[in-house]
Amino acid sequence: xxxxxxxxxxxxxxxxxxxxxxxxxxxxxxxxxxxxxxxxxxxxxxxxxxxxxxxxxxxxxxxxxxxxxxxxxxxxxxxxxxxxxxxxxxxxxxxxxxxxxxxxxxxxxxxx
Amino acid sequence: xxxxxxxxxxxxxxxxxxxxxxxxxxxxxxxxxxxxxxxxxxxxxxxxxxxxxxxxxxxxxxxxxxxxxxxxxxxxxxxxxxxxxxxxxxxxxxxxxxxxxxxxxxxxxxxxx
Numbered sequence: 001x002x003x004x005x006x007x008x009x010x011x012x013x014x015x016x017x018x019x020x021x022x023x024x025x026x027x028x029x030x031x032x033x034x035x036x037x038x039x040x041x042x043x044x045x046x047x048x049x050x051x052x053x054x055x056x057x058x059x060x061x062x063x064x065x066x067x068x069x070x071x072x073x074x075x076x077x078x079x080x081x082x083x084x085x086x087x088x089x090x091x092x093x094x095x096x097x098x099x100x101x102x103x104x105x106x107x108x109x110x111x112x
Numbered sequence: 113x114x115x116x117x118x119x120x121x122x123x124x125x126x127x128x129x130x131x132x133x134x135x136x137x138x139x140x141x142x143x144x145x146x147x148x149x150x151x152x153x154x155x156x157x158x159x160x161x162x163x164x165x166x167x168x169x170x171x172x173x174x175x176x177x178x179x180x181x182x183x184x185x186x187x188x189x190x191x192x193x194x195x196x197x198x199x200x201x202x203x204x205x206x207x208x209x210x211x212x213x214x215x216x217x218x219x220x221x222x223x224x225x
Contacts, residue, residue, distance in 0.1 A: 032211035043114065043202060043216040051211055090155065097168045098212045099145060100204075102155040 002027045006103035019078040023091030032094040033074045116217035124223045130191040137205030144186040150199040193224045
């Protein structure tokens with residue numbers, strides 16, 4: 001069965017600093033990977049997805065993620081954090097049939 | 113706005129009761145997925161419907177059931193509610209394509225007292 005591990009349930013950065021949210025996956029087949037963001041009291045919004053077309057995936061709001069097969073990782077980065085980036089971020093892998101297996105989530109705090 | 117709507121937004125009920133959560137997918141999407149988000153279990157897949165037919169089941173309790181109607185909206189029925197059923201319930205819809213991107217609704221927050 002596929003699984004996702006997000007390292008760090010809480011990450012705090014200063015405004016303008018690099019954001020790095022870690023995600024490792026376990027999959028016996030080439031995976032489809034996603035990052036979603038959840039703002040307080042809202043649903044999940046897709047940030048980006050990996051479809052095997054390119055290992056570096058660019059998403060919305062300046063986020064990007066790099067698929068590294070050798071490390072089974074799909075870490076999310078943003079060069080410069082903004083206060084509005086404060087939210088919970090979920091990494092997910094898509095199983096056959098489409099259901100998503102989510103990591104436990106990482107709450108990002110941005111300090112002024 | 114994802115285009116997926118869910119009603120009601122909030123629901124407060126008592127143990128032993130039954131509730132129905134409703135989801136309308138994005139226009140043209142045939143797939144509807146239901147997920148439960150709780151503090152202890154995180155985000156868990158419950159069930160997937162495609163064009164009216166059940167396609168996959170996840171960690172869905174026997175007290176829970178779902179269906180998708182001909183107009184493609186879906187309902188999740190939760191019965192004999194327990195305190196532990198308190199959670200945020202999301203539905204997501206997707207169209208065709210690989211991989212299918214799922215678009216999430218705003219969720220229904222259920223509180224069982």
